[in-house]
Amino acid sequence: MGKQIFEGLKVADFSWLAAGPQVGRELAEHGATVIRVESHIRLDALRTFQPYKDAKPGVDRSAFYAEYNTNKLNIALDLTKPKGKEVALKLVKWADVFTESMTPGSMAVMGLDYESCRKVNPGIIYLSTSMQGENGPATLFKGVGHHINALAGYCSSTGWPNSDPTMIFPAYSDFIAPWYSLIAVMGALLRRRKTGQGMRIEQSQLECEIAFMGPHLLNWAVNGRDLGRRGNRDFYMSPHGVYPCRGTDRWVAIAVQNEDQWQWFCDVIGNPDWTRDAKFATVVGRKQNEDELDKLIGEWTKAFTAEQAMTMMQESGVPAGVVQNCEDLLNDPQMKHRQHYRVLNHAAIGPHSYHAPAYRLSETPCDIKRASPTLGQDNEYVYKEILGLTDDDIGDMLAEGVITTEYDAPFKASS
Amino acid sequence: MTKHHTLLEGMRVLDLTDEKGLLCSKVLGDYGADVIKIEKPGGDPARNIGPFYKDIPDPEKSLFWFATNTSKRGITLNLEVHDGQEFFKRLVSKADIVVESFEPGYMDCIGLGYPDLKKFKSDIVFTSITPFGQTGPYAHYQATDLVGAAMGGLARILGDLGRPPVRLGPDPQSHFQAGLQGALGSMMAYYHKEMTGEGQHVDVSMQEAVELTLMNVVEIFDLLKANMVGLGQYFVTVRPDLGPLLSRTIVPCKDGYVTFMFGGGAFSGGSQSSRAAVDWANTEGYALDLKDFDFPTMWDGSTITQQESDARNASIDKFLLTKTKAELYEAAVKKGLLLAPCNTIEDIFKSPQLKAREFWETVEHPELGDTITYPGAPVKMKETPWKIHRRAPLIGEHNEEVYEKELGLSKEDLAVLKANGVV
Numbered sequence: 141m142g143k144q145i146f147e148g149l150k151v152a153d154f155s156w157l158a159a160g161p162q163v164g165r166e167l168a169e170h171g172a173t174v175i176r177v178e179s180h181i182r183l184d185a186l187r188t189f190q191p192y193k194d195a196k197p198g199v200d201r202s203a204f205y206a207e208y209n210t211n212k213l214n215i216a217l218d219l220t221k222p223k224g225k226e227v228a229l230k231l232v233k234w235a236d237v238f239t240e241s242m243t244p245g246s247m248a249v250m251g252l253d254y255e256s257c258r259k260v261n262p263g264i265i266y267l268s269t270s271m272q273g274e275n276g277p278a279t280l281f282k283g284v285g286h287h288i289n290a291l292a293g294y295c296s297s298t299g300w301p302n303s304d305p306t307m308i309f310p311a312y313s314d315f316i317a318p319w320y321s322l323i324a325v326m327g328a329l330l331r332r333r334k335t336g337q338g339m340r341i342e343q344s345q346l347e348c349e350i351a352f353m354g355p356h357l358l359n360w361a362v363n364g365r366d367l368g369r370r371g372n373r374d375f376y377m378s379p380h381g382v383y384p385c386r387g388t389d390r391w392v393a394i395a396v397q398n399e400d401q402w403q404w405f406c407d408v409i410g411n412p413d414w415t416r417d418a419k420f421a422t423v424v425g426r427k428q429n430e431d432e433l434d435k436l437i438g439e440w441t442k443a444f445t446a447e448q449a450m451t452m453m454q455e456s457g458v459p460a461g462v463v464q465n466c467e468d469l470l471n472d473p474q475m476k477h478r479q480h481y482r483v484l485n486h487a488a489i490g491p492h493s494y495h496a497p498a499y500r501l502s503e504t505p506c507d508i509k510r511a512s513p514t515l516g517q518d519n520e521y522v523y524k525e526i527l528g529l530t531d532d533d534i535g536d537m538l539a540e541g542v543i544t545t546e547y548d549a550p551f552k553a554s555s
Numbered sequence: 556m557t558k559h560h561t562l563l564e565g566m567r568v569l570d571l572t573d574e575k576g577l578l579c580s581k582v583l584g585d586y587g588a589d590v591i592k593i594e595k596p597g598g599d600p601a602r603n604i605g606p607f608y609k610d611i612p613d614p615e616k617s618l619f620w621f622a623t624n625t626s627k628r629g630i631t632l633n634l635e636v637h638d639g640q641e642f643f644k645r646l647v648s649k650a651d652i653v654v655e656s657f658e659p660g661y662m663d664c665i666g667l668g669y670p671d672l673k674k675f676k677s678d679i680v681f682t683s684i685t686p687f688g689q690t691g692p693y694a695h696y697q698a699t700d701l702v703g704a705a706m707g708g709l710a711r712i713l714g715d716l717g718r719p720p721v722r723l724g725p726d727p728q729s730h731f732q733a734g735l736q737g738a739l740g741s742m743m744a745y746y747h748k749e750m751t752g753e754g755q756h757v758d759v760s761m762q763e764a765v766e767l768t769l770m771n772v773v774e775i776f777d778l779l780k781a782n783m784v785g786l787g788q789y790f791v792t793v794r795p796d797l798g799p800l801l802s803r804t805i806v807p808c809k810d811g812y813v814t815f816m817f818g819g820g821a822f823s824g825g826s827q828s829s830r831a832a833v834d835w836a837n838t839e840g841y842a843l844d845l846k847d848f849d850f851p852t853m854w855d856g857s858t859i860t861q862q863e864s865d866a867r868n869a870s871i872d873k874f875l876l877t878k879t880k881a882e883l884y885e886a887a888v889k890k891g892l893l894l895a896p897c898n899t900i901e902d903i904f905k906s907p908q909l910k911a912r913e914f915w916e917t918v919e920h921p922e923l924g925d926t927i928t929y930p931g932a933p934v935k936m937k938e939t940p941w942k943i944h945r946r947a948p949l950i951g952e953h954n955e956e957v958y959e960k961e962l963g964l965s966k967e968d969l970a971v972l973k974a975n976g977v978v
Binding site: 166170182183187188189190192193194195197203204207273275276277279280282286288289290292294295296297298299300304306307309310312316317319320321322323324326327328329330340341342344346348351353354355356358359360361362363365366367368369371372374375377380382384389391392393395397454458459460461462463466469470472473474475477478480481489492493495496497500501503547549551552555 | 560562563582583586604605606608609610618619621622623669682687688690691692693694696697698699700701702703704705706707708709710711712713714715718719720721722723724725726728731732733735736737738739740742743744745746747749750753754755756757758759760761762763764766767768769770771772773774775776777778779782783784785786787788789790791792793794795796800802804805807812813814816818819820821822823824825826827828851852854855856857859864887888891892893894895896897898899900901902903904906907908909910911912914927928929930931932933934935936937938939
């Protein structure tokens with residue numbers, strides 16, 4: 141593999157769950173040395189969630205955890221012990237970038253807040269990302285991204301008008317916030333190069349998810365209109381929906397954006413008489429009769445597989461796509477072409493798929509080379525080679541439990 | 556007053572995108588980059604996307620346009636005529652990043668592709684944001700927000716059982732994800748350019764941008780061969796031997812719905828939340844059957860039966876029905892409950908938390924004689940504050956500023972270009 145953007149960049153990753161660790165992962169996949177700090181006393185919660193290798197729970201068996209920790213080094217260190225703090229500060233001194241995603245205030249308790257870190261390393265770029273930010277009445281809120289989905293209005297506005305709000309399975313803010321913070325981290329590094337100054341970046345994941353619905357917020361602010369639930373309806377396009385196809389629970393999405401596409405759509409479905417009916421001949425008519433329109437389209441799509449329907453539409457220039465499930469994704473010819481999934485061999489899980497970023501860099505492609513480490517997998521290398529500790533130091537730390545080695549309760553999967 | 560520096564000052568971006576990529580340069584612009592939005596003469600078609608200011612459909616009143624073009628200047632330029640192409644190249648020679656979202660091959664076709672620009676501006680970062688990427692079997696497929704949600708796998712895991720899969724309500728999330736990935740990829744390439752002087756092509760796929768939001772569902776299929784589907788109001792834990800464990804996490808309360816995760820196991824936050832909820836319920840005579848239940852050791856998500864889980868959930872859900880969203884949320888913050896109300900947009904605007912954080916930004920729109928409230932910073936930085944540096948540009952608003960001051964044209968030249976359909 142050729143040159144990497146962040147070769148030589150050092151990252152101390154004290155974050156957990158998904159929003160924080162993805163920052164370190166993206167840097168690591170582009171050449172940075174990223175050390176993830178954890179302990180058996182306080183496991184990263186993702187280690188306690190599905191999916192486990194062979195469905196058997198275990199500290200190192202979750203692919204959910206593995207997903208966000210490729211290319212990193214991992215050490216076990218108990219930060220509640222004085223010696224643990226001391227070693228952590230050595231790591232701070234070593235690092236260019238520090239990331240954490242604990243409840244606001246937690247890092248100060250451990251003596252690893254920005255002020256403490258900058259005393260030992262004034263140039264540090266320090267990222268704090270939390271649920272709702274470091275101040276305000278809800279700063280100590282303990283939820284996860286699913287609660288942010290609810291607070292940010294996504295549950296209330298997703299799904300069907302005649303049903304309840306929708307559970308959004310992904311913790312969606314975890315897939316918005318890290319990209320905003322990464323851009324800021326890179327900007328801060330370039331600024332440090334010019335000014336010599338470090339800085340702190342502070343993020344509320346709730347605010348990121350809210351900022352991601354800008355037009356709808358403006359619609360409320362200006363027009364007083366709430367979004368509500370619309371199923372798959374669009375305010376402007378018609379037809380616009382997800383239609384049943386041949387097979388069990390197979391669907392195709394079709395979205396007609398303009399008059400040309402409507403004509404092409406009609407050609408694909410064989411120009412049946414109803415398309416010339418006054419009710420459907422104009423877009424206003426189609427918008428007014430969408431229930432009936434959707435039913436008629438569904439009658440046509442049912443005769444084809446989702447793949448056939450997509451291909452026929454796309455070949456005529458009509459936007460359409462299979463509603464792909466995960467099996468489809470892993471076999472998707474387009475994503476295969478772009479090598480979106482890369483198989484790496486994990487020490488406890490074995491070979492499994494990791495996704496690449498959504499962008500391809502022509503000159504400095506990402507290098508996803510090392511599966512997520514197990515907890516403490518790189519203790520020896522990091523403590524000795526990077527932090528310069530001796531075998532005796534390490535022996536003492538093991539004996540005193542500063543380097544943790546075991547989760548001391550029966551490990552029960554969370555649900 | 557001291558003038559604050561911005562995070563990305565010194566970066567210049569030329570934005571040729573339509574709705575598929577508009578967010579990309581907004582993100583960079585709000586961080587301080589100098590962004591020039593280049594529209595075709597007459598204005599970008601994305602200006603026709605609603606909703607509209609006071610419901611007046613007008614290309615200068617699109618709230619979609621307002622929300623996705625803050626911190627940009629705007630000029631018009633016809634890239635399909637020779638003179639327009641020459642002006643574009645002159646702008647490129649002073650720029651760091653070009654962002655475009657045309658069909659793959661279009662920029663090459665008009666002689667403005669990455670290989671063409673690289674010839675005279677070797678360190679240019681050229682970012683392409685398209686539905687499926689620049690090459691491959693679907694490279695020329697068309698996609699809207701809904702098609703992105705379908706092909707990227709997100710629609711499949713949303714919606715009620717027995718009804719069609721749905722997209723996320725606050726559209727267009729697929730375009731916004733692609734735009735944000737475009738900003739990230741551009742920033743990566745810009746960082747590299749600043750360090751080494753080397754430019755490159757950044758090829759973004761909306762499909763993959765959506766796929767990144769799937770959390771652990773691909774891993775669940777990869778390891779357990781279970782295909783996730785939308786389960787309405789339920790969270791699911793996949794157990795190959797026992798079958799899926801469904802937990803209702805969108806739960807009715809006295810005046811609406813909350814998201815509440817009730818469970819246990821090794822996730823300490825989950826077990827602590829469940830204990831706190833049960834203790835609270837017990838004081839009012841509810842959930843007494845769970846009084847002595849030890850969540851970390853007695854709740855095992857991999858073996859608990861659906862019946863047991865339902866019974867325990869039902870016991871606490873009865874208690875939630877006696878409380879309002881506000882009462883529950885207040886307790887959630889105080890007691891560490893994994894619970895939050897299902898807010899409407901109106902609720903979001905009333906949030907005391909967002910107010911305390913000074914989240915909202917007020918932006919003046921002098922041509923409307925109005926100020927509009929916008930969502931604010933995705934990160935806070937004391938030294939280089941994030942801000943909306945200017946409202947979205949009007950059509951050709953900065954033509955004079957850019958063509959006359961920067962490219963040295965006279966007013967007469969500009970008039971000739973306008974008459975010839977170049978600007």
